[in-house]
Amino acid sequence: MTAHLLKGAILPRDNDSARLLHPTRRAVPGRDRMRRYAGDDEVDMLIVGCGAGGGVLAQRLARAGWRVCVLERGPFWDPETDWVSDEAGSAHIYWNDERIIGGDDPVEMGKNNSGHGVGGSMVHYAGYTPRFHPSDFETQTRDGVGADWPIAYGDLRGDYEDVERELPVAGQDWPWGDPHSYPHAPHPVCGAAERAWEGALRHGIEMRVGPVAIANGVFGNRPHCIYRGFCLQGCKVNAKASPLVTHVPDALAHGAEIRTGCMAVRVEVDRSRRAHGVTYVHDDRERFQRAAAVAVCGYSIESPRLLLNSHGPGFPHGVGNGDDQVGRYLMVQGAPQVAGRFPELLRMYKGPPPEVSSEQFYETDPSRGFARGFSIQTVSPLPIGWAEHVLADGHIGAALREYMRDYNHWAVLGALSELLPQPGNRVTLADETDASGMPLARFDYTQCENDRRNIAFAKQTLHDIWESAGAQDVLTIDRYAHLVGGCRMGTAPDNSVVDADHRVWGTDNVFVADGSVMPTQGSANPALTVMALASRLARRLGRKHVATRPRTAAASARTA
Amino acid sequence: MAHDFTQAHHLPKVRGEHRRPADPYDLPRQRRGTTPQMHGRYPDYDVLEQTDAWDGPTRAVVLARIHDVPDRRFFTEAEATTLGAFCDDVLAQDSEPRIPVLAFVDAKHAAGQTEGYRYAGMPADGETWRLVARGLDDAAGDGEGGYASADDERRQEIVNAFRGGGLRGGPWDDLAISRAWSVVTRDLVSAFYAHPWAWNEIGFGGPAYPRGYARMGVGLSEAWEGAEAIDPDPVPDVKRKGYE
Numbered sequence A: 001m002t003a004h005l006l007k008g009a010i011l012p013r014d015n016d017s018a019r020l021l022h023p024t025r026r027a028v029p030g031r032d033r034m035r036r037y038a039g040d041d042e043v044d045m046l047i048v049g050c051g052a053g054g055g056v057l058a059q060r061l062a063r064a065g066w067r068v069c070v071l072e073r074g075p076f077w078d079p080e081t082d083w084v085s086d087e088a089g090s091a092h093i094y095w096n097d098e099r100i101i102g103g104d105d106p107v108e109m110g111k112n113n114s115g116h117g118v119g120g121s122m123v124h125y126a127g128y129t130p131r132f133h134p135s136d137f138e139t140q141t142r143d144g145v146g147a148d149w150p151i152a153y154g155d156l157r158g159d160y161e162d163v164e165r166e167l168p169v170a171g172q173d174w175p176w177g178d179p180h181s182y183p184h185a186p187h188p189v190c191g192a193a194e195r196a197w198e199g200a201l202r203h204g205i206e207m208r209v210g211p212v213a214i215a216n217g218v219f220g221n222r223p224h225c226i227y228r229g230f231c232l233q234g235c236k237v238n239a240k241a242s243p244l245v246t247h248v249p250d251a252l253a254h255g256a257e258i259r260t261g262c263m264a265v266r267v268e269v270d271r272s273r274r275a276h277g278v279t280y281v282h283d284d285r286e287r288f289q290r291a292a293a294v295a296v297c298g299y300s301i302e303s304p305r306l307l308l309n310s311h312g313p314g315f316p317h318g319v320g321n322g323d324d325q326v327g328r329y330l331m332v333q334g335a336p337q338v339a340g341r342f343p344e345l346l347r348m349y350k351g352p353p354p355e356v357s358s359e360q361f362y363e364t365d366p367s368r369g370f371a372r373g374f375s376i377q378t379v380s381p382l383p384i385g386w387a388e389h390v391l392a393d394g395h396i397g398a399a400l401r402e403y404m405r406d407y408n409h410w411a412v413l414g415a416l417s418e419l420l421p422q423p424g425n426r427v428t429l430a431d432e433t434d435a436s437g438m439p440l441a442r443f444d445y446t447q448c449e450n451d452r453r454n455i456a457f458a459k460q461t462l463h464d465i466w467e468s469a470g471a472q473d474v475l476t477i478d479r480y481a482h483l484v485g486g487c488r489m490g491t492a493p494d495n496s497v498v499d500a501d502h503r504v505w506g507t508d509n510v511f512v513a514d515g516s517v518m519p520t521q522g523s524a525n526p527a528l529t530v531m532a533l534a535s536r537l538a539r540r541l542g543r544k545h546v547a548t549r550p551r552t553a554a555a556s557a558r559t560a
Numbered sequence B: 001m002a003h004d005f006t007q008a009h010h011l012p013k014v015r016g017e018h019r020r021p022a023d024p025y026d027l028p029r030q031r032r033g034t035t036p037q038m039h040g041r042y043p044d045y046d047v048l049e050q051t052d053a054w055d056g057p058t059r060a061v062v063l064a065r066i067h068d069v070p071d072r073r074f075f076t077e078a079e080a081t082t083l084g085a086f087c088d089d090v091l092a093q094d095s096e097p098r099i100p101v102l103a104f105v106d107a108k109h110a111a112g113q114t115e116g117y118r119y120a121g122m123p124a125d126g127e128t129w130r131l132v133a134r135g136l137d138d139a140a141g142d143g144e145g146g147y148a149s150a151d152d153e154r155r156q157e158i159v160n161a162f163r164g165g166g167l168r169g170g171p172w173d174d175l176a177i178s179r180a181w182s183v184v185t186r187d188l189v190s191a192f193y194a195h196p197w198a199w200n201e202i203g204f205g206g207p208a209y210p211r212g213y214a215r216m217g218v219g220l221s222e223a224w225e226g227a228e229a230i231d232p233d234p235v236p237d238v239k240r241k242g243y244e
Helices: A052-063 A088-093 A139-143 A153-166 A191-202 A248-253 A299-308 A383-392 A397-405 A449-469 A527-541 B047-053 B056-067 B077-091 B101-110 B125-140 B152-163 B170-174 B177-192 B196-202 B234-240
Strands: A045-048 A068-072 A100-102 A257-260 A263-269 A275-282 A285-290 A294-296 A331-334 A337-341 A356-358 A374-378 A410-417 A426-433 A439-444 A474-477 A480-484 A510-512
Touching: A045 A052, A045 A275, A052 A068, A052 A248, A052 A294, A052 A527, A088 B056, A153 A527, A191 A337, A191 A356, A191 A374, A191 A410, A191 A449, A248 A257, A263 A294, A263 A299, A275 A294, A294 A299, A299 A426, A299 A439, A299 A480, A331 A410, A331 A449, A337 A449, A374 A449, A383 A397, A383 A410, A383 A474, A383 B177, A383 B196, A397 B077, A397 B196, A410 A449, A410 A480, A449 A474, B047 B056, B047 B196, B056 B196, B077 B101, B077 B125, B077 B152, B077 B177, B101 B125, B101 B177, B125 B152, B125 B170, B125 B177, B152 B177
Parallel strands: A045 A068, A045 A294, A068 A257, A100 A439, A294 A510
Antiparallel strands: A263 A275, A275 A285, A331 A480, A337 A410, A337 A474, A356 A374, A374 A410, A426 A439
């Protein structure tokens, strides 16, 4: 438990990242002294992708003495020079390579949910870092929907606490799920969040400030938040957490190499079903890195794409895809947003978009007519985001301009509806290829009836909050947020892609450690749980040791 | 007519479905800096007076939108004429000064910049724009000049039909029309509301690094943030309405 936790300046024990950063410059120091491996050096762990999963795994394993190399498709960001306080000027921080989207309810990609470069999607996530609830790990048993994980909440609790200290997370004591405290105190909130709070309370809904991974106080050489509001465009301050500032500095200090501009195209697997390295494209040329083990951390679209594109002896349809499971059960959250209009100037662009949230509707309530639930959070779009909101409500021309001029009078609440995992919602390889010849990913998505009911109920609840708050007008947009699943963990190869130790079924030494392994998603933002899972995996891989034989389903079930 | 923005009577949904939005020329004229068409709610606020509080990379990106408007490279002259008129209609830019929205859309597609996804069965976004240009001219009928030469009322009908998915035949049969609407309108609002003149119009504080914000509560403003003004300037207003 964290009851004895001291708020404020306490640094984590086993991660010096915050102290390794420069006190006034924002770029990660030590890149010029970074260790470099040759292609035929056999590294102990070759990680594909330096986001929430890969960044944490690299830091943990490097600290444990492993020889770690990370292949990252995007650049090694310098927040000072590479990022701007500007929406349209930030297109380069998203994964904008083409992906085909289909199904009855296609999910838009790019800035909505896909990052690249060191730090991954956490470079542009809002910063909300709630834990999953214990129920999320057994929705099939409790609610008859979704799937049970092969691990339980208790297996992750210690890792949640560790990661919350490393980010660090700021917020009020949390009453929902497994009640807990946060290492940093809650941030002050802006006028828009005050209005949301009042409306919710009048409607019988409790909210809490946070939880956000934004330093609120002294934290090594990471500065305090300056409330500039551009969290989704990359934090130029180094106040908001992403692996770039929370784990990469410590990984470099312990000898990890982070090789940027490298697009992995195949995990190379031999006849004994062991991977011996990864083929990647750098400067338009294919190269190869040898490795004793490979961890795929490319998130829910790119991890399945890489596995499906990795044909080898014993894997004619892609590594780990013997039972046609790779890419399936991909999930997004329904994320409708409803804006309310108020007499006073609220200026929602000030302060971080993530401010206050509620998980009062997180669990199943049979009276609502659907299984599972949703969360409620402030979102606060900047002008282009606000214009998309106004457009979606059906206004163009003079009406669009009028609502836009009214920007400073509005506050916006978003819901995150837990949509259920379905086998047909999946990544496949398209017929078209990219410049390197690798097939494009195609992502098909269709909601089920439970999903539609959840989203409709959530949207109505947001409307009710604004009505209770006395809003003079409301505007609504339907959208999606986040990605999880696609390489889910389970108990057998016919229901999953990896076992409880993240090992791809049928291989000895290929792991997946990112959001794609999640069998369910709750209505929590996934970043913290992705990090906690990578932290747990690193603990279990142990010191300089990769087991040569895959665990059986029975042995891997429910162990921590 | 004076506006009291504590009330919401000026908002289209509050005014009722069948009423047109309020006439923006009843708003105050901009007295400092520029807004599109020079009407706005913050007549004495110019975000461009704050550029010395912005970091260098941000300042370069934002000021280029004013000082380095890209030349046309992607659209043909004919496409640009049609689409320029369409941009003006969707964004209600009916007089100078206009934000040169189509120039930024052109530059985006000339550079091959994508949004990271493409709907199955749809062409690349730039190609969608070209098909929309042909489709708008097609919908305008047999007139010589296509969409751009049609009268305001006809253009409004076409835009509304496009938005409602009600255009058929010719290029429209090669497009999923609701997807095409989403592709082009997203590009339009992104270019328009990326421009500091539009920030002046809506009272947005703009880039805020390294200065940040300190006064965040209901009704609070930084000293440099603009105040809402309520009344139009009486002299030009009276002239425009012909009351003299």
